[in-house]
Every structure is written in C-alpha cells, then in structure tokens.
Amino acid sequence: MTITALLKKVLPFSKPYKNLIFYTLFLTLIGSFAAQVNAYILKYTVDTISELLVQKQPLSRGFYLLGIIAAILLGKEIVYAGVQFGQKLYGEKLRIMMARDFSQAIIERILTYRMAFFTSAENESGKLQTRIDAGISSLTRLVQNFFIEILPLFSNAIIALVCMFLANIYLGLVGLLLIPVYFYVSQLQATRLSGFRRNMRNYRENKSNQIINLVESILVIKSFGREAVEAARHKAIQFDMTENQLETRKMSYFFDSIKSFIERIGMVLVIILTAYFVLNEQMSLGAIMFHILLFNNVSAPIRQLHRIYDEMNDALIYSESFFSILEAEGQREPTGVHRPAVIRGRIELKNVDFSYPNGFQALRNVSMFIHPNENTALVGLSGAGKSTIINLLDKFYTPTRGQILLDGIDLADFDTAYLRACLAKKSYF
Numbered sequence: 001m002t003i004t005a006l007l008k009k010v011l012p013f014s015k016p017y018k019n020l021i022f023y024t025l026f027l028t029l030i031g032s033f034a035a036q037v038n039a040y041i042l043k044y045t046v047d048t049i050s051e052l053l054v055q056k057q058p059l060s061r062g063f064y065l066l067g068i069i070a071a072i073l074l075g076k077e078i079v080y081a082g083v084q085f086g087q088k089l090y091g092e093k094l095r096i097m098m099a100r101d102f103s104q105a106i107i108e109r110i111l112t113y114r115m116a117f118f119t120s121a122e123n124e125s126g127k128l129q130t131r132i133d134a135g136i137s138s139l140t141r142l143v144q145n146f147f148i149e150i151l152p153l154f155s156n157a158i159i160a161l162v163c164m165f166l167a168n169i170y171l172g173l174v175g176l177l178l179i180p181v182y183f184y185v186s187q188l189q190a191t192r193l194s195g196f197r198r199n200m201r202n203y204r205e206n207k208s209n210q211i212i213n214l215v216e217s218i219l220v221i222k223s224f225g226r227e228a229v230e231a232a233r234h235k236a237i238q239f240d241m242t243e244n245q246l247e248t249r250k251m252s253y254f255f256d257s258i259k260s261f262i263e264r265i266g267m268v269l270v271i272i273l274t275a276y277f278v279l280n281e282q283m284s285l286g287a288i289m290f291h292i293l294l295f296n297n298v299s300a301p302i303r304q305l306h307r308i309y310d311e312m313n314d315a316l317i318y319s320e321s322f323f324s325i326l327e328a329e330g331q332r333e334p335t336g337v338h339r340p341a342v343i344r345g346r347i348e349l350k351n352v353d354f355s356y357p358n359g360f361q362a363l364r365n366v367s368m369f370i371h372p373n374e375n376t377a378l379v380g381l382s383g384a385g386k387s388t389i390i391n392l393l394d395k396f397y398t399p400t401r402g403q404i405l406l407d408g409i410d411l412a413d414f415d416t417a418y419l420r421a422c423l424a425k426k427s428y429f
C-alpha cells in the first residue's frame with residue numbers, strides 16, 4: 001500500500017475530529033514561528049554586545065539589553081509550553097478516539113463475515129488478534145505522531161528555511177540542498193528495511209500463535225513425549241527472528257551514519273560560508289550563531305526522517321493487513337432476500353459436496369430429504385459429517401457442489417439472518 005492510499009483509508013476515520021485537527025494545525029503554526037525566536041534573539045544579543053564592547057558602553061546599558069532579552073525569551077517559552085501542551089493533548093486525544101473507532105469498526109465488520117473467515121488457517125485466533133492489534137496501534141501511533149511530531153517539525157523546518165533564504169541566498173541553498181539528499185537516503189533506507197519488516201510481522205504472528213497452539217495441545221505434546229520436538233521447532237523460529245532483527249539493526253545503523261555525515265557536512269558549510277561573509281564584512285558576528293540555529297531547525301526534522309519513515313512503514317505494513325480484514329468484501333456472509341411468512345421445513349439435499357476452507361472434504365455426494373413435522377435423526381460415526389450438514393443448513397458454509405432446498409427454494413436465496421432466527425426458534429434439527 002502507498003502512503004496516499006493509506007491516507008485515503010484513514011481520512012474517513014479522522015472526519016469526526018475535524019475541530020481537534022484544526023486546533024492542532026493552528027498551534028503548530030504558532031509553535032513554528034516561536035521556534036525561530038531563539039535564533040533572532042541570539043543574533044541580536046551577539047551584535048548588540050559586540051557593539052557595546054566596541055563603544056565601551058557602561059554596564060547599565062548591557063543590563064537593559066539582558067532585561068529585554070530575558071522578557072522576550074520568557075514570553076516565548078510560555079507560548080511554547082502552551083503550544084506543546086495543546087499539541088500533546090490533542091494528539092493523544094486523537095489517538096485514543098481513533099483507536100476506539102478502528103477497534104469498533106473492525107469488530108462490527110468481522111461479525112458480518114462468513115464462518116469460513118474464522119475457521120481459515122490464516123485467521124487462527126492468535127494471528128487475527130495480533131494482526132488487528134498491530135494494525136490499530138501502528139495506525140494510531142502514526143496519526144498521533146503526525147500531529148505532535150511530524151507536522152510541527154516540518155513546519156518548523158520550512159519556516160527556518162525561509163528565514164535562511166531571507167538572511168542569505170547561498171545559506172538558503174545549503175539548507176535546501178540538504179532536504180532532497182536526506183529524503184533520498186531515508187527513502188533508500190526505508191525500501192531496504194521494508195522487506196525485513198514484513199518478515200518480522202510474520203514472525204511475530206507465528207510466534208504468538210505458536211504459544212497459543214502449544215498451550216492448547218500441551219496434553220498431546222506431553223502424552224507423546226514431543227517436548228523436545230516442540231522446543232526445536234520454537235528454537236528455529238526464534239533464531240530466524242533474531243537473525244532478521246540483527247540484519248534490520250545493521251542496515252539502520254549503516255544508513256544512520258551516512259545521514260549524520262551528510263548533516264555534519266551541511267553544518268560545516270553553513271559555518272564556513274557565514275564566517276566568509278563575516279570576514280568580508282557582509283554580515284555581523286551574530287550571523288554565525290543565527291545561521292547555526294536556523295540550520296539546526298531545518299536539519300532537526302530531517303534527522304527524524306528515518307524514524308518517521310520507520311513509523312510510516314510500520315503503519316503501511318501493519319495497516320495493510322488491518323485494512324485487508326476491514327475491507328474483505330468477499331468474506332461478507334452471503335444472503336438472499338427471501339423471507340417467507342411461514343417456513344414449513346421441507347429440506348432436500350441434492351448431491352451435496354462440501355470441503356472445509358482447509359481443503360478437507362467432509363461431504364461427498366450427499367442427498368436426502370428431511371420432512372416437516374417428523375422427528376429426523378442424523379446418525380453416523382464420529383467425523384461422518386453430521387455437524388457439517390447442520391452447519392450447511394444454518395448457512396454457516398455454502399456447499400462446494402450441489403444444492404440445498406428449503407420448501408423447494410434454494411437455501412442461498414433465503415435472507416440469512418431471517419433463516420437463522422426461524423431455525424433457532426423452531427429448531428427443526
């Protein structure tokens with residue numbers, strides 16, 4: 001899934017919280033301007049102090065300067081604290097509310113799915129649970145971080161970049177150049193890592209499922225003395241998983257070093273360029289600190305880029321399976337529209353074959369009548385398929401071949417919920 005596809009899917013879930021999002025965006029804008037204050041104040045301070053030193057001004061004017069700076073910085077910190085409080089609170093609120101909505105949506109949806117969905121091997125309870133939990137937590141973490149980290153950092157970076165351009169076009173260009181290079185490297189890193197992550201997801205699902213299986217079949221394991229075999233099986237999975245983890249880390253550290261190298265080179269360029277302009281008397285001494293702080297504001301979010309990519313990739317990979325469950329249209333329980341006022345209860349099975357989702361054929365060419373107002377007993381060996389027939393009559397599954405008729409009408413044509421309500425009430429079987 002691509003990031004735009006993901007956003008499209010998440011958008012409907014964020015609609016109810018439009019106000020919350022609007023407040024967060026507003027706070028972000030204020031925060032981004034406040035973040036540049038330090039750079040300007042530092043430049044002003046350095047320039048004024050050097051001027052005072054040159055003019056041999058009395059200390060009292062220096063104190064006046066410090067008073068003004070302290071007042072501005074204090075004011076800025078108060079605004080900043082307020083902004084951060086609001087951002088964190090709204091971000092968390094959004095995460096909690098959306099997690100609730102995602103969970104409710106998936107529960108409501110899977111309740112409408114046919115029995116085969118629940119009994120298929122890929123949806124064994126442990127796997128389904130892990131997949132849904134991981135999907136919801138990575139999605140909501142992404143939404144939260146978008147508002148309390150990604151968005152503030154990037155709007156901060158854009159404003160800092162504009163300030164750099166306003167200060168000097170060459171400096172602006174150094175800042176601007178850093179961005180595509182960093183994006184490219186982070187993208188490369190993300191692509192390399194996504195394969196590992198996908199494997200990790202499978203390992204995790206299998207692992208949690210394995211423990212559930214182990215607990216459920218402990219009686220069999222102990223009876224047949226298969227403890228050692230089971231332990232070896234777990235060990236193999238564990239080893240593959242650690243191997244995968246180590247490779248992931250190695251790859252991450254490799255790219256991290258490259259990126260930190262690029263950033264440092266950028267910083268060196270900024271310092272050299274500014275020092276040149278200062279020596280050339282095109283800029284004041286305060287410009288050095290000013291530019292370093294601005295560059296830092298540009299590179300800080302970029303430094304976070306790989307983490308953001310990581311989170312996005314997590315969300316993309318985990319939400320892929322979450323949405324594939326949520327949007328599994330093919331899994332919806334089939335229903336017809338037939339709702340007769342009375343069901344007499346004449347049932348006919350015509351050459352019915354049935355295979356369970358795992359491929360096991362439980363019924364082969366079964367034909368029979370069940371007449372209304374009679375007691376009919378279904379007798380057979382264990383595993384003969386008695387419960388399977390009841391499952392088919394209840395429309396829990398559909399026959400693989402053949403037909404089941406109720407009062408002469410194909411069971412598939414009946415409204416499923418109505419049919420089950422009638423079966424439960426009258427219990428024909």
Ligand SMILES: Nc1ncnc2c1ncn2[C@@H]1O[C@H](COP(=O)(O)OP(=O)(O)OP(=O)(O)O)[C@@H](O)[C@H]1O
Binds near residue numbers: 360
């Ligand atoms: N969900 C399932 N997936 C795969 N195979 C299944 C499933 N449920 C049952 N089976 C298999 O289908 C066959 C018929 O099972 P069924 O439960 O219908 O037998 P039964 O006649 O009701 O047996 P019992 O008298 O023990 O209740 C058995 O071999 C069983 O192992």
Ligand SMILES: [Mg+2]
Binds near residue numbers: 386388
């Ligand atoms: Mg049975």
